[in-house]
Amino acid sequence: MEIGKSFATATALALVTASGAFAESLTIATVNNGDMIRMQGLSSEFTEATGIELEWVILEENILRQRVTQDIATSGGQFDIMTIGMYEAPIWAERGWLVSLDGLPEDYDVDDILPAMRAGLSFEDSLYAAPFYGESSMVMYRTDLMEAAGLEMPEEPTWDDIAAAAAAMDSDEVNGICMRGRAGWGENMAFITTVANSFGARWFDEDWNAQLDSPEWLEAVTFYNDLIQNYGPPGAANNGFNENLTLFQQGRCGMWLDATVAASFVTNPDDSVVADSVGFALAPNKDGMDKRANWLWAWALAIPAGTQQEDAAMEFINWATSKEYLELVAEREGWANVPPGSRTSLYENPEYAEVPFADMTLRSIEAADPNNPTVDPVPYVGIQFVAIPEWSGIGTAAGQEFSDMVAGRQTPEEALERAQALVTDEMEAAGY
Amino acid sequence: MARAVTRQRKAINTVVAWTIGLLIFFPILWTFLTSFKTEAQAIADPPVWFFFDWTLENYRVVQERSNYTRFLWNSIYIAGGSTLLGMIIAIPAAWSMAFVPSNQTKNILLWMLSTKMLPAVGVLYPIYLIFIQLGLLDSRFGLTIVIMLINLPIMVWMLYTYFKEIPGEILEAARMDGAGLREEILFVLTPMAIPGIASTVLLNIILAWNEAFWTLNLTASRAAPLTAFIASYSSPEGLFYAKLSAASTMAIAPILILGWFSQKQLVRGLTFGAVK
Numbered sequence: 001m002e003i004g005k006s007f008a009t010a011t012a013l014a015l016v017t018a019s020g021a022f023a024e025s026l027t028i029a030t031v032n033n034g035d036m037i038r039m040q041g042l043s044s045e046f047t048e049a050t051g052i053e054l055e056w057v058i059l060e061e062n063i064l065r066q067r068v069t070q071d072i073a074t075s076g077g078q079f080d081i082m083t084i085g086m087y088e089a090p091i092w093a094e095r096g097w098l099v100s101l102d103g104l105p106e107d108y109d110v111d112d113i114l115p116a117m118r119a120g121l122s123f124e125d126s127l128y129a130a131p132f133y134g135e136s137s138m139v140m141y142r143t144d145l146m147e148a149a150g151l152e153m154p155e156e157p158t159w160d161d162i163a164a165a166a167a168a169m170d171s172d173e174v175n176g177i178c179m180r181g182r183a184g185w186g187e188n189m190a191f192i193t194t195v196a197n198s199f200g201a202r203w204f205d206e207d208w209n210a211q212l213d214s215p216e217w218l219e220a221v222t223f224y225n226d227l228i229q230n231y232g233p234p235g236a237a238n239n240g241f242n243e244n245l246t247l248f249q250q251g252r253c254g255m256w257l258d259a260t261v262a263a264s265f266v267t268n269p270d271d272s273v274v275a276d277s278v279g280f281a282l283a284p285n286k287d288g289m290d291k292r293a294n295w296l297w298a299w300a301l302a303i304p305a306g307t308q309q310e311d312a313a314m315e316f317i318n319w320a321t322s323k324e325y326l327e328l329v330a331e332r333e334g335w336a337n338v339p340p341g342s343r344t345s346l347y348e349n350p351e352y353a354e355v356p357f358a359d360m361t362l363r364s365i366e367a368a369d370p371n372n373p374t375v376d377p378v379p380y381v382g383i384q385f386v387a388i389p390e391w392s393g394i395g396t397a398a399g400q401e402f403s404d405m406v407a408g409r410q411t412p413e414e415a416l417e418r419a420q421a422l423v424t425d426e427m428e429a430a431g432y
Numbered sequence: 433m434a435r436a437v438t439r440q441r442k443a444i445n446t447v448v449a450w451t452i453g454l455l456i457f458f459p460i461l462w463t464f465l466t467s468f469k470t471e472a473q474a475i476a477d478p479p480v481w482f483f484f485d486w487t488l489e490n491y492r493v494v495q496e497r498s499n500y501t502r503f504l505w506n507s508i509y510i511a512g513g514s515t516l517l518g519m520i521i522a523i524p525a526a527w528s529m530a531f532v533p534s535n536q537t538k539n540i541l542l543w544m545l546s547t548k549m550l551p552a553v554g555v556l557y558p559i560y561l562i563f564i565q566l567g568l569l570d571s572r573f574g575l576t577i578v579i580m581l582i583n584l585p586i587m588v589w590m591l592y593t594y595f596k597e598i599p600g601e602i603l604e605a606a607r608m609d610g611a612g613l614r615e616e617i618l619f620v621l622t623p624m625a626i627p628g629i630a631s632t633v634l635l636n637i638i639l640a641w642n643e644a645f646w647t648l649n650l651t652a653s654r655a656a657p658l659t660a661f662i663a664s665y666s667s668p669e670g671l672f673y674a675k676l677s678a679a680s681t682m683a684i685a686p687i688l689i690l691g692w693f694s695q696k697q698l699v700r701g702l703t704f705g706a707v708k
Contacts, residue, residue, distance in 0.1 A: 027652055027653055029652070031667070031669075032664055032665060032666060032667040032670075032672065033667060033669050033670055034670050037497065040497070041497075055652075055653040055654075056653070057652050057653050057656070057660075057664075058664035059648075059660070059663050059664060060663050060664075060666035060667065060668065061667070061668045061669070062668070063648060063663055066649075067648070067649065070556070070557070070560060070649070074557070074560055074561055074564060075564070076560065076564050076569055077564075077569075078569055078570060078652040079652065240668065241668060241669050242667075242668060242669075242670070242671055245670075245671060246475045246477075246671065249472075249475070249671075250475070250476075250477055252477075259669070261669065265670065265671070270470075270471075270472065271471055271472050271671070
């Protein structure tokens with residue numbers, strides 16, 4: 001008994017000491033993207049100013065997503081701040097998993113956040129995640145190859161313009177166009193969904209019936225498949241963001257349609273052999289349709305409900321997503337390295353306007369409306385995804401069908417038929 | 433003639449063995465080489481082999497960004513601790529199964545192995561919830577226990593196979609001379625089984641070192657070992673292959689060196705019992 005007692009006392013003492021030692025320490029889970037790593041580097045300024053120590057848990061995007069979901073669903077309490085995306089924010093807020101950010105101080109100026117970003121990260125008019133950086137998608141193209149082909153890329157191209165440019169630039173050394181082909185809801189389905197939106201297609205009608213058997217979907221998917229088969233790189237079914245980035249930086253792509261954040265990579269002369277000859281254009285639409293293939297995404301900082309350190313966490317978010325932080329990055333690393341796509345004031349800054357991709361990034365973000373993502377009305381929020389918990393499952397399963405199509409194992413008709421069947425099954429099982 | 437054929441065959445065997453060896457080793461070599469390149473060289477096409485300006489820049493960046501020593505210490509703690517703890521349980525268990533078998537021994541052995549057939553993710557949530565209740569999340573102790581439990585069936589099986597090779601008469605003789613159970617296991621069985629125990633220990637250290645599912649899922653910052661250190665350099669939106677390679681090289685170097693020096697025991701241990 002005596003031993004038991006002293007053991008219990010020792011354990012209790014150890015626990016008290018341990019929690020005491022970590023009282024002024026925040027654990028932040030985040031992804032390994034350039035802007036996040038820069039924030040980690042600059043965060044010593046925050047610690048100096050406030051005395052709050054920071055523990056960083058940096059994980060690959062998919063591991064991070066699984067890890068934070070599991071922790072928040074079980075109230076594990078491992079993290080005080082989580083980096084989440086636009087897909088998670090409204091779903092988690094609805095479930096009461098996140099602390100509302102209404103408590104941010106006045107001078108944070110929440111109205112300065114770009115309206116599209118704010119809309120995508122809010123639930124019932126309250127902001128639940130503060131955008132650290134935001135992105136849309138756009139066309140990046142080789143100005144030298146376009147010139148050699150005697151073509152000019154309009155600032156607001158249609159899919160016909162894109163197809164003509166791809167055909168003109170395609171050669172033995174250069175692939176006319178690079179696009180995502182690898183299966184995954186955040187990989188090929190993000191891209192294919194935006195193509196579908198721009199052709200007038202939608203995932204579900206207003207009664208949650210799957211619409212992949214519609215003529216619009218067939219037209220969109222056939223167009224995408226033809227482009228990638230005729231002018232895409234070999235093995236395109238395995239290409240995601242990084243693979244296409246590699247190809248573009250090596251001068252192997254005439255065009256690349258992907259995230260706006262790629263602009264700073266492909267124009268960086270240290271890594272890209274084509275840094276001097278990259279042009280930007282808005283994501284295309286189908287002639288006569290008023291939806292463009294722009295997506296909208298943000299990596300945002302959120303506070304899980306149940307953290308013991310809500311005040312300190314709020315203070316950190318206030319620092320990391322403030323106007324002052326943007327200026328701090330500009331001062332240390334130059335305007336081109338400022339995290340893009342979060343605040344209106346950044347785009348009103350004349351110095352930032354000189355960054356070559358600033359204007360097109362803003363226009364792309366503004367062209368995206370997560371509340372009205374499609375030509376016909378839909379019951380869901382989200383542009384390149386459907387903000388329901390089932391999406392990651394059905395998106396990835398459908399993505400596999402389209403990836404198989406790109407690999408030449410099935411036709412667009414077959415891919416759509418299978419996708420329609422599996423989406424219908426999943427949605428029925430989920431009770432829609 | 434016969435001699436010539438043998439020589440020829442020997443040459444072919446050598447070539448085949450080297451080819452397979454190099455193929456298996458190639459990813460590690462490539463990771464090692466990439467860790468000394470710039471990010472642009474890392475993705476260069478055609479690939480850059482040996483002739484480039486070798487740079488330590490990636491190692492500098494990795495050192496600056498992460499606390500490598502803490503990750504390393506956690507890996508040593510978890511791999512060493514789980515192996516030690518596992519052996520304390522596995523040696524007596526294997527002894528009883530090898531020398532005092534009952535009707536159910538075979539079934540118990542198979543049942544133990546059956547736990548390895550369940551995908552780990554199937555029990556993730558129960559274990560996560562238990563860890564929350566016990567306050568063991570992100571603790572080295574909790575992780576050590578889990579890793580030990582996962583490897584325990586393998587430890588028992590390996591030791592069981594070794595112990596079966598030891599004639600029971602020797603233990604009987606020890607008993608006749610008045611050795612108790614403790615003395616019998618500690619002073620008679622263990623010294624004779626040293627090679628088997630050594631290879632079991634080595635294999636388990638390697639398994640625990642490389643374990644990436646539980647170590648990633650049950651840790652955050654304090655108890656995170658080198659697997660989490662590698663995961664922090666992988667990125668789907670941005671090219672950091674050279675830095676990732678530097679981080680990987682730093683993470684596998686200790687275990688690679690350990691494996692290199694103990695390969696004799698390892699090979700002996702893994703093939704033990706194969707020839708009867």
